[in-house]
């Protein structure tokens with residue numbers, strides 16, 4: 021397993037070891053002990069999610085407030101996405117900062133996004149299957165969002181030569197300055 025830090029402490033790119041042979045490949049897509057070792061956490065995952073989206077679909081920026089804040093371990097099993105995490109932990113030295121990583125079925129990259137972050141992605145391929153584990157259950161009453169193109173955050177989303185496709189909810193998310201964020205962790 022290869023772990024690469026990002027510009028935001030605690031957000032990590034994880035690449036499982038892939039065993040390729042004439043049949044294809046095998047990898048341990050998740051191993052709790054190895055995950056705990058590389059992240060220095062002992063968070064358990066309680067829910068697996070799977071969404072499929074077409075090219076140009078942007079889902080985000082989403083998070084759940086405490087006590088339902090979710091850590092997310094995200095990956096792509098078909099296609100490609102540009103995945104983004106935004107630090108919204110009050111008092112963090114990287115508050116309001118973002119990191120983006122291209123996750124594809126081919127590169128097998130995963131992104132570990134701890135609780136305290138807003139998360140979103142845009143699909144780069146014709147379709148993409150996006151799978152992720154969360155450390156807390158879905159709690160719609162605590163579901164919150166931030167506008168994907170908030171100029172204060174300034175995410176440099178890839179130019180796909182098309183308007184992004186968003187849910188009605190995501191077109192109406194608040195700006196970071198008006199959003200409920202996380203107390204210092």
Ligand SMILES: Cc1cn([C@H]2C[C@H](O)[C@@H](COP(=O)(O)OP(=O)(O)O[C@H]3O[C@H](C)C(=O)[C@H](O)[C@H]3O)O2)c(=O)[nH]c1=O
Pocket residue numbers: 069071079080082083092139140141157158187
């Ligand atoms: C997230 C979630 C949703 N739902 C239901 C609620 C809606 O009826 C339907 C679609 O939900 P939504 O439009 O919020 O799905 P996404 O836009 O993919 O939301 C996710 O997208 C971004 C990228 C995230 O990081 C979050 O995990 C999550 O907010 O699934 C559930 O039943 N359980 C769940 O855990």
